[in-house]
Amino acid sequence: MTTTSSLIEFKEISKSFGSKIANENVTFSVQTGTIHAIVGENGAGKSTIMKMLFGLYEPDQGEIFLNGIKVQIKNPAIAKNYGIGMVHQHFMLAGPISALDHVILEMTPESLDTNAFLPLPRSQIRYKLESLASSLQMPVDWNSPIEKLPVGIQQRIEILKLLFNNSDILILDEPTAVLTPQEIDEFLSRLQKIRAHGKTILLITHKLKEVFSVADTITVFRKGQVVRTGPVTQWNETTLAEDMIGEPFHELKVSASKFAPQSSEFALEFKTPKINFTLKQGEILGVAGVEGNGQSQIIQQIINPLSRPLSERKDCEVYLNGKLISKMTNRDIRAAGLGYLAEDRHSKASCINSSLFENFLLGQQNHFQKWGLIKSKALKEAFTEACKKFDVQFQNGRQMLSELSGGNQQKLVIARELLKPLKALIAAHPTRGVDIQAIKKIHQSFLEIRDEGTGILLISSELEELMKLSDRIVVLFRGEIVKEFKRSDFNDKAIGAAMAGFKS
Amino acid sequence: MKAFFGFTLGLALCLGLTAFAGESPLHILMIIFKSAFGTTYDLGLTLFYATSLVFTGLSVCLAFHAGLFNIGAEGQLTVATLAAAATGLLFPNCPGVIAPLLACVAALAAGGIWGAIPGWLKAYRGSHEVVVTMMMNFIASGVTSYFVLNTFRSLDSQNPETKLIPTQFMFRDFDFVKLAFADSPANITLVIAILVAIGIWFLLRKTVFGFELKMTGKNEMASELSGISSKKIKVWAMALSGALAGMVALNEVMGSSGKFRMGFSADYGFVGIAVALLARNNPIGILLSAFLFAVLQKGAADLDMETQNITRDFAKVLQAVIIFSVVAVQYFDFKKFRSKFFSRSISSKKDREKI
Structure with a gap:
């Protein structure tokens, strides 16, 4: 009863799962009427503490x-x-049921103000909901x-549902992970x-x-413990990042490509009726655009996921280093030197219930074989070396991929590719x-292979990432390339406008 | 360890059931044991069953690893067995050295093709392998009936079966298993079965093909995108699965009877599913679980005669209950159970220490 102003107070809370200490x-403590950010790296214990509150x-x-x-x-x-x-983070909503019914499902009989034998006061509920929604825009x-x-x-709907049921404390677990940049801005202003x-x-977030x-x-x-807590003015972006990772953090320096092409061949040449672009050797080409504007179509024309008939690729020509690959099987495309980091x-790109070794071997099995037998010793050596290079945290190669955190899984997949x-x-x-640290590692590796002559087609919804790494950016809108920017002309406002379909 | 516990639990449950039927569980257990191991002949017969079950178990297991459910082992082994017998009857002058080999190749090819057809349909046409393999079972039984009754029918026998194949096709001269088990149908195929099981284990564990097969089974999309030809893998997996089922022909035709008898299979193809399940798709484990199912099958055969209230169908009940309990025990969390029921006493002990 010492401080009356703090709404929630956590006192010396510990939680462990088996031998793993989560908190x-x-x-x-958290004060009434504030937005309190819980930040930390993956696996730092921020979700665990919130789940205890819930x-x-x-x-x-x-x-x-x-x-x-x-x-x-x-x-x-x-x-x-x-x-x-x-x-x-993953919504608990059921498919074909209407939004209104979702809210009603959550309501208690008392708050419904009716009993089981009377019809639901739907219009009344709806009226109240609409007034709440419009007051929050x-x-x-x-x-x-x-x-x-x-x-x-x-x-x-998830948020309105909680507010409608008189929740005073809202816990939002990585709410922006599923949103596009524009939606994020709107979302944050609604939070206010x-x-x-x-x-x-x-x-809960890790986006600074x-x-x-x-x-x-x-x-x-960090590592299950609270490093620091206090008003936001105590930090700036650098110090916050340092607190999260526990060591000085240096932004990655991006310099121009050091690669001097030997031949005039393009790394990738993409020709379809609607989209045409070329990717030079030793270049990073960023593809910007709100998701669903043709990104997945581009990928599917280059490497096809399962059983897509060749006829669908009829009027499409894709050349990899001068070789026509759009009529090849995935096996041949891969052998010709194409790497693919899938969006999901x-x-x-991986198999969650296979061992790390198996995931590392996937797609590389022909490099670790002799007479059709897997050379397990060579595989182990390459695995250890790659994990060291990409800083993948693991206990041993036989553990399941699902036991790694998301960042480590992605680093392993990249190490393999x-x-x-x-x-x-x-x-x-x-x-x-x-x-953050994994992102830096990944970006670094992209720059390295770029300097060795690999062309990288970087498709991302994070404009910041694209502008940092790309040599050029093309903007997709409704299945077409609407604009192209050179590195010297990068400007987030102009690119953002192009993404929204404004032609200037 | 857990599997063993589950097995014991299932057996105990079932024997408890027999008590309700008015028979002494111990008596039933004795009958099963005696019938399965009583004499050299009995043991030989048990091993004979086990051999066939190893092949069908491996067949189902391999398809499982590729993410396919092959319930067509029954049809594949029927076709293969007829193919083996037909080879013997069609080439009576084949020299003795290559004769058994030729029959083996015919059996494997027939089983393999019978498996590859649903595999191809699944990979390139999207037809579900469960439906197709099941239909192929009926086709197999129809086609073999036709050939047995119209082409290769033995006129000396009352039963619908083919004529005997020439002796050079049989595993006779070098069959030391046969010598050990006197008149029983057990034969050298038992040794072949053990070697094949080890071979499949090696295939899945150490070879590139096995790796591609497993990954296709676990995540087809990721495998395809990483450059594995998942469709070809599926066809080959089903062909291999069919060929494994087809190896039952070695045991049946070349090893023991020397002919194709209609209805010879004691549901080997379907029991194979249970064998693979009990072994959790581990090829080495299949050797054990196949033996176990053979013991149950052979042991239950005498229940009709020796007891009043229990029939041989009891074997099927026993199999089912054992599978259920093994699977149930597999998912049973002992640690949680212990902490739930004993935590109270532990915490109170702590409290006492505090005081």
Whole structure:
């Protein structure tokens, strides 16, 4: 009862899973009506502490206070009674049910103000919802089935659902991971509106820019412990990054390509009726654009996922280092020197329930064989070396890929793809869901192979990443290239306008 | 360890059931044991069953690793067995040295083709392999019936079976297993089965083909994008799976009877699914689980005669209960169980220490 102003207080909370310590002696407090950012690298324990607040886990030791009163939150139902709501990273929404029904599903019989034998006061609920939504400027089409709505709107529904059920504390787990740059800006301004209504928001994230644009206070986690907690003014971007990773952080320096082409061949030449571009050797070509504007079509014309009939690639010509590859099988395309970092590493680039060795070998098996037998010794050596080079954290090569964090999984996949020299590399969202240090490592490796002459087609939704690495950027809009920028003309406003379809 | 515990649990449950039927569980156990191991002849017969089950188990297991469910082993082995018998009957003057080899090749090819057809349809036409292999079972049984009854029918026998193949086709001169088990049908194919199981283990573990097969089974999209020709792998996996099922012909025709008898298979193809399941698709484990199922099958055969209330169908109940309990035990978390039921006593002990 010492401080009446802090809404939530965590006191010396510890939690471990088996031998792995997820949280150790975590102590910090959150004030009413603030946006409190919980930041840290992947696996730093920020989700665990929030799940304890929401009643998904119980702490091994320590206490949680709400408004100065000690509480035991044993399950999410209790959390809801205390007015705590959580939006998970992967939404818990059911496909064909309408948005309105989703909100009704969450309501308690008392708040519905009816009993089981009376018809639901739907129009009344809807009226209340609409007034809430319009006061926050978060319009939603309440009648359409949820699966037909875009991800950004689904997230809106999740948040409105919590607010409508009188949640005062909102826990948002990596809310911007699924949003496009434009949606992120809108989303952050909405958070400020929600704060103005007196709600408290706990924002789990590892994106520094978001933290500085909306948060009032920050708690930094590292290896399960709180490194520092306090008002946002204590940090700037560099010091916050240093607190997160625990050592001085240096921005990656990007210099111009050192590669001098021996021949005039293009690394990749892409010719279709609608999209034409070329990728030089030793060049990084950025592809900007809001997702769904033709990025996946480009990739599918170059390397095809399963059973796409050749007829679909009829009027499309793709040359890899002067060789026509659009009529080849994937096996031959790969052998010709194409690397591919898929946008979704779990479904397209790795196998979550296979060992690290097997994942490392996938696609490289012909380099580690003799008479059809796998040379396990050579494989182990190459594996150890590559993991060292890319700083992949693992216990041993036989453990399952699923046991690694997302960043380490991605680094392993990249280490594998870059094992032998490539003519061209397609990198689709290579740093999605990966933490700061891993991103730096990945970018560094791209620059290295660029200097050795590999052409890289970098497809990303992060404009910052594109502008940092690319030599040129082309902008996709509605399946066409609308604009091309040289490095000297890079300008986020102009590129952003082109992404939105404005022609200047 | 867990599998063994599950097996014991299943057996105990089942024997408990027999008590309800008014028979002494111990008596039932004795009958099964005696029937399976009682004499050299009995043991030989058990091993004979086990040999066939090893092949069908491996067949199902290999397809499983490629992400395919082959329930057509029954049809594949039927076709292969007829092919082996037909080879003997069509080339009676074949020299003795290559005769058994020729019959083996015919059996493997027939089984392989019968497996490759659903594999091809799955890979290039998208037809589901479960449906296609099941239909291929019926086609196999129809086609073999036709040939047995119209082309190769033995006129000396009352039963629908082919004539005997010439003796040079049989594994006779060098068959030391046969000598050890006197008159029983056990034969050198047992040794072949063990070697093949080790071979499949090696294939899956150490070879590039095995690796590509496993990865195709685990994540087809990622395999295809990384440059594995997943469609070809699927066809080959099914062909190999069919050929493995077809090896039952070695045991049946060249090893023991010397002819194709209609209905010779004691559901080997279907029991093979259970064999693979119990062994969790481990080729070496299949050797053990095949033997186990053979013991149950052979052991239950005498239940009809020796007891009043239990029939031989009991073997099937026993198999089913054992599979259920092995799988259930596999997913049972002992640690959680212990902490849930014993944590109270532990914590109270701690409290006492504090005081």
